[in-house]
Amino acid sequence: xxxLPRLARRSFLLGLTAAVTVGRARLAVADxxxxxxxxxxxxxxxxxxxxxxxxxxxxxxxxxxxPLALPEPGQEGGxxxxxxxxxLHPALAHLxxxxxxxxxxxxxxxxxxxxxxxxxxxxxxxxxxxxxxxDSGWLNRALAALPEGRxxxxxxxxxxxxxxxxxxxxxxxxxxxxxxxxxxxxxLLSLLAGLHAQDPLTAAAFREGLRAxxxxxxxxxxxxxPPGNRNAFAALAGAAGRLLSRPDGPRVAAMELGGxxxxxxxxxxxxxxLRELDQGLAALKEALxxxxxxxxxxxxTEFGRTVRVNGTQGTDxxxxxxxxxxxxxxxxxxxxxxxxxxxxxxxxxxxAPTTDLxxxxxxxxxxxxxxxxxxxxxxxxxxxxxxxxxxxxxx
Amino acid sequence: xxxxxxxxxxxxxxxxxxGPRPDQPxxxxxxxxxxxxxxxxxPAAGPxxxxxxxxYYRPLDGNEEAQNALRVALLRQExxxxxxxxxxxxxxxxxxxxxxxxxxxxxxxxxxxxxxxIGHYEREAIRPHILGRFEDLLLAAIxxxxxxxxxxxxxxxxxxxxxxxxxxxxxxxxxxxxxxxLHTLTPRAGYGEEDVRALAALLSGWxxGRGAAFQEPDGFFFRPGAHEPGRKILLGRSFPEGEExxxxxxxxxARHPATLGQLAFRLARHFAxxxxxxxxxxxxxxxxxxxxxxxxxxxxxxxxxxxAWQPPLSxxxxxxxxxxxxxxxxxxxxEAAQPLLAGSFFLDQFLWNAPAPxxxxxxxxxxxAPEQLMRRIDWAHAWAGRAAAAxxxxxxxxxxxxxxxxxPAETATAIRRAGSQREALAxxxxxxxFHRR
Numbered sequence: 001x002x003x004l005p006r007l008a009r010r011s012f013l014l015g016l017t018a019a020v021t022v023g024r025a026r027l028a029v030a031d032x033x034x035x036x037x038x039x040x041x042x043x044x045x046x047x048x049x050x051x052x053x054x055x056x057x058x059x060x061x062x063x064x065x066x067p068l069a070l071p072e073p074g075q076e077g078g079x080x081x082x083x084x085x086x087x088l089h090p091a092l093a094h095l096x097x098x099x100x101x102x103x104x105x106x107x108x109x110x111x112x113x114x115x116x117x118x119x120x121x122x123x124x125x126x127x128x129x130x131x132x133x134x135d136s137g138w139l140n141r142a143l144a145a146l147p148e149g150r151x152x153x154x155x156x157x158x159x160x161x162x163x164x165x166x167x168x169x170x171x172x173x174x175x176x177x178x179x180x181x182x183x184x185x186x187x188l189l190s191l192l193a194g195l196h197a198q199d200p201l202t203a204a205a206f207r208e209g210l211r212a213x214x215x216x217x218x219x220x221x222x223x224x225x226p227p228g229n230r231n232a233f234a235a236l237a238g239a240a241g242r243l244l245s246r247p248d249g250p251r252v253a254a255m256e257l258g259g260x261x262x263x264x265x266x267x268x269x270x271x272x273x274l275r276e277l278d279q280g281l282a283a284l285k286e287a288l289x290x291x292x293x294x295x296x297x298x299x300x301t302e303f304g305r306t307v308r309v310n311g312t313q314g315t316d317x318x319x320x321x322x323x324x325x326x327x328x329x330x331x332x333x334x335x336x337x338x339x340x341x342x343x344x345x346x347x348x349x350x351x352a353p354t355t356d357l358x359x360x361x362x363x364x365x366x367x368x369x370x371x372x373x374x375x376x377x378x379x380x381x382x383x384x385x386x387x388x389x390x391x392x393x394x395x
Numbered sequence: 396x397x398x399x400x401x402x403x404x405x406x407x408x409x410x411x412x413x414g415p416r417p418d419q420p421x422x423x424x425x426x427x428x429x430x431x432x433x434x435x436x437x438p439a440a441g442p443x444x445x446x447x448x449x450x451y452y453r454p455l456d457g458n459e460e461a462q463n464a465l466r467v468a469l470l471r472q473e474x475x476x477x478x479x480x481x482x483x484x485x486x487x488x489x490x491x492x493x494x495x496x497x498x499x500x501x502x503x504x505x506x507x508x509x510x511x512x513i514g515h516y517e518r519e520a521i522r523p524h525i526l527g528r529f530e531d532l533l534l535a536a537i538x539x540x541x542x543x544x545x546x547x548x549x550x551x552x553x554x555x556x557x558x559x560x561x562x563x564x565x566x567x568x569x570x571x572x573x574x575x576x577l578h579t580l581t582p583r584a585g586y587g588e589e590d591v592r593a594l595a596a597l598l599s600g601w602x603x604g605r606g607a608a609f610q611e612p613d614g615f616f617f618r619p620g621a622h623e624p625g626r627k628i629l630l631g632r633s634f635p636e637g638e639e640x641x642x643x644x645x646x647x648x649a650r651h652p653a654t655l656g657q658l659a660f661r662l663a664r665h666f667a668x669x670x671x672x673x674x675x676x677x678x679x680x681x682x683x684x685x686x687x688x689x690x691x692x693x694x695x696x697x698x699x700x701x702x703a704w705q706p707p708l709s710x711x712x713x714x715x716x717x718x719x720x721x722x723x724x725x726x727x728x729x730e731a732a733q734p735l736l737a738g739s740f741f742l743d744q745f746l747w748n749a750p751a752p753x754x755x756x757x758x759x760x761x762x763x764a765p766e767q768l769m770r771r772i773d774w775a776h777a778w779a780g781r782a783a784a785a786x787x788x789x790x791x792x793x794x795x796x797x798x799x800x801x802x803p804a805e806t807a808t809a810i811r812r813a814g815s816q817r818e819a820l821a822x823x824x825x826x827x828x829f830h831r832r
Contacts (some may be wrong), residue, residue: 045814119814120789135786165786184776188818192772192825195806199827201711201759202768209765261814 035294036329036368037244039253039284040139040166043277043301044123045260049321050307050351051270052092053106053335057085058342066309067267082106086335091274094282095326102333104326105392107360109340111303111353113383117317119261122302127165129358129380136169138379139254142365143171145375167254183232187259187269189215233257237280241287244295252369260301264312281326293328296368296393300357306349307342319350323360329368331394356386363388402800406707409832410666411698412487414720415796417788419485429488429698433526433691436489439480439518441473444540444613447511448606451540455608466511470504473514474746478732481719492525492694493517495665500536500578501754502545504747509544513747516541526691529658529683530649533578537570537645538615540603546570546752553599553623566623571595573752574648584653590630596623597634597641655683661757662693667702668709669758675702707801708831711759714742714767716832721775721824724797725782742770772825779820790819798828 054070055061056079062069071078072087079087080096086108088096098104114125125131129138167173189210196206236255243249257280259273277299285292304321320340326332338354346352358380365371365379366388377384404421408414411429415421422428450466453459484490497517504510520539524532536542543549551567552559559565571594575586600622604611617638626633627640632647634640648654659679663671678700679693686692697703712720718738722731739745749755756762782788790810794802806826813819823829 045818120816120819123815163784168786184772184821185818188776188821188825189772191809191822195809195822195826196768201763202827202830205763205765206768209767209769212765213769258814258818261812263812 034251034370035291036370037251037253037288037291037295037327038364038369039240039244039255039295039297039327041277041297041299042123042126042164042166042254042256043260043299044256044258045119045301046122046303046305046317047260047301047321048262048266048270048305048315049108049110049301050304051266051315052089052274053082053086053108053322054079054089055085055108055339055342056087060342064308064342067313068309068315082335085339089271089274091271092278094278094285095324098281098285098326099333103328103330104324104332105330106335107323107325107337107355107389108335109320109337109351109354110300110323110357110360111320111355112357113386115319117303117319119302119317124165126300126302126357129361130382135165137164137166137254138361139166139252140169140171140173142369142371142375142379143173143252144169145371145378164254164256185259186215233276233280234283238283238287241284241289245288245291262305262314263310263316264314266309266314269314295327296329296364297324297326298361298364299324299326300361304351307345307351308349319346320353321351323357325360325364325392329393331391336389336391355389356383358383358386359389360392362386363390363392367393402707403704405797405799405801406704408487409720409797410703410707410710411491413481413484413491413716414487414723414832416483416723417726417793417796419487419723420796421799426698430695432486432488433694436484436486439476439522441476441514441518442469444515444519445606447515447540448603448613450511451508452605470510470514474736475729475732477514477517477746478735479729482722482731482735483728488694489525492690493522495662496525496532496690497521498749498754498757499661500532500542501749501752502541502747503749503751505750506545509541510747512539512541512544515539524690526694527689528649529655529688529690530646532690533645533649534642537574537578537598538601540614543570543601543603543615546573548598549602551595551599551601552621553596555625556599556621556623558618558621559623566592566595566599568592568595571598574598574645577753579648579654579657580651581653581657583657584651586630589628593627593629593634594644596627597629597644599623600638601641650687652680652684655688656680658688658693659683662697663702665710665757666697667700669711669760672702675700708828710832711762712830712832713755713757713762714744714771715739715746715755717771717830718742718774720797720829720832721778724793724824725778725788738774741774742767768830771830772821775824776817776821779817779824782820783815783817788816788820790816790823793820794823797823801828802826803828 050065051068056072070087070089073079073081077090080090080093081087082099086106088099095104112122112126114122114131116122116125124133127137128134129141163173193206193210196202240253240255244251244253257273257277259276262270281297284297288295300323301321304318305315306318310316340352340354342351344352362376362380362383365376366373380386403425404423405415407425407429408419408421446469450462450469454462481490500521502509502513502516504513516539520535520541521532524535546569547567548570551570552562552564554565568591572591575591575594576582580586600618600620602616602618602621604613604616606613622637624636626635629644629647634644659676660671662679663676667675679696682692682696683689718735722735736746744755790813794807794810806822806828809822810819813822
């Protein structure tokens with residue numbers, strides 16, 4: 001028995017593709033020929049790129065960010081160095097090890113092709129690959145251009161909460177959710193506890209309900225993991241890795257992880273989510289085994305966050321942020337992109353965008369999945385002027 | 396804090412109704428919308444009494460396995476039809492009144508065997524009478540097999556009846572006691588044990604037939620051989636022997652001022668808060684006395700009573716109300732009938748499964764419990780995920796649809812700022828206001 005007998009057996013006996021759901025994280029997988037594995041992880045809620053990859057060499061960072069700026073590498077609680085100017089958040093230790101091994105790179109000042117600061121609009125655009133609402137995602141349209149796989153691979157299996165827009169479209173992908181209700185994220189419970197806090201009818205019962213479920217004040221503040229939900233994302237990422245590692249397994253997957261919307265108490269609330277992500281990436285690499293060498297993973301979020309710290313020790317919706325590409329197929333160990341500096345902010349609040357996220361995605365579709373130009377164009381219609389980014393991949 | 400803005404369209408939809416749907420937004424003319432539902436609402440179709448009885452009695456051919464399958468199928472058919480009805484109905488106020496009166500006259504599947512009758516009971520004994528006279532509703536409910544079985548009257552035998560003398564069997568007081576305590580007078584009216592005995596004697600022989608195979612009717616069947624002979628004295632009044640004596644006694648109880656006063660209180664409590672304004676109770680009581688228990692008139696009075704409209708959101712939604720409101724908000728139809736039932740089970744108010752003859756509670760104090768709230772969040776979060784994944788809903792639009800001006804700014808901000816559609820929907824369904832009607 002493997003750790004995933006049900007998922008694996010169902011998926012492969014039926015020759016189906018699958019999607020997996022655990023908690024706030026979700027995975028959908030699809031089949032594509034060849035050895036290359038491609039995984040897209042959507043970080044829903046807008047990751048603060050300046051917190052994940054902090055330009056500690058930038059003058060004025062501490063003035064702008066105040067309590068959000070971390071100590072330089074080498075100091076207590078300091079950043080993990082990425083080559084003398086940027087430092088990785090210390091909660092991303094596994095990712096840093098991948099940087100050191102030349103298997104991970106960051107691209108800074110990345111933004112999508114939209115300028116909406118609405119989560120919902122921006123996530124739709126991020127997934128659809130267009131700046132209008134489509135009912136299909138760019139990853140699905142890219143798959144549509146691939147030749148048919150074995151037998152039934154394009155049939156769908158929908159179990160659980162479904163397939164993200166990124167993978168919705170003409171190519172049927174299936175979804176799977178493990179049994180049981182997914183746990184409610186601690187930050188959502190914390191928010192609801194706040195809304196109920198003044199309610200004469202429900203406040204006490206709500207508080208007691210959380211206490212009975214083992215939520216401490218620290219868990220509600222997000223500074224320690226919620227009980228019984230140590231890291232659902234790592235389990236899910238491991239499941240994805242095991243599925244994708246199989247020779248007859250799917251080649252393309254989409255996952256997501258929420259919890260990034262750090263409007264308040266960012267120093268306490270961001271590290272647990274970064275750690276959850278970091279452990280998931282480590283689990284993914286381990287489960288992929290030998291297939292890791294043929295893997296590229298893209299981590300993208302809908303937009304960055306404001307440069308200045310706000311009045312509640314957090315950051316609000318911004319523009320440019322950071323994207324990561326990792327895997328054995330990646331020419332890593334570097335921070336790419338054109339650094340715009342912090343002296344001239346976009347609309348006097350956000351990191352100015354210098355790289356279009358589509359350039360990164362197109363490079364991976366073309367260079368890693370080896371899709372023909374027509375297929376890449378189908379994934380990102382109207383993006384002819386955006387050239388695929390060079391230098392992301394080995395060989 | 397609870398918003399106290401005037402929002403008559405939303406109040407009509409969520410307090411009188413079962414919650415707005417995307418295809419049933421809050422009405423522009425709330426009173427007219429509610430009154431129209433009282434002029435006509437559709438009957439509910441389903442299996443007839445013979446079909447219910449066929450799976451209740453031991454099978455004539457001895458094939459219990461086949462009959463079990465039929466029983467399960469019948470209950471499933473009735474439950475799913477019920478769920479689809481409350482999800483999609485365009486007369487949600489009428490459906491709420493059906494549920495209210497069905498709860499007043501609770502029968503429960505916890506009493507083994509009677510489950511196949513419950514759907515029919517609600518459709519045919521309760522539903523047609525919710526706007527008629529209370530005495531007709533009372534008679535229809537009490538004489539239905541579901542009630543006669545639930546409260547053990549089918550085997551109640553007058554000790555001096557032929558059956559009582561032959562087999563040394565006696566009265567079962569269960570139905571009579573609950574009838575006085577729950578359905579009509581309530582103990583405040585000051586009846587005694589002798590009145591319970593008298594009513595039980597009046598109702599002895601009220602039983603159910605075994606169908607055409609035994610040359611008996613389906614449903615109510617008076618068995619003279621089990622009926623206690625002689626006149627009986629109930630609350631100082633004399634009632635004659637025979638089936639007619641029981642009917643007269645029930646009509647008398649239905650018109651009793653103590654009964655109508657209790658009905659006024661319960662109606663007021665269901666629509667105007669757990670501690671309803673005394674003036675509204677008095678007006679309802681007066682109306683019921685004047686009209687000899689005209690329930691349609693009482694419903695119309697509620698619609699026009701200012702107390703039933705202010706303040707908004709003063710009632711805590713029962714679990715079933717909550718599940719229905721969420722699924723209606725998401726625009727779900729027949730496809731969500733089974734999930735609705737599962738949700739009612741998860742939140743501890745499984746359809747037709749009230750723990751006792753006094754039915755489900757109708758006050759917040761009984762429902763606001765820590766685990767109840769946690770489970771609502773669990774359940775709503777799962778549905779928020781499904782709805783967001785299906786990509787058909789926008790949380791802000793749903794917030795406007797379901798709460799509109801009743802949504803506090805703080806909650807609206809939290810929904811707007813949520814990191815995903817799923818989170819935004821979970822905030823809407825989890826916020827204090829959504830737990831109320």
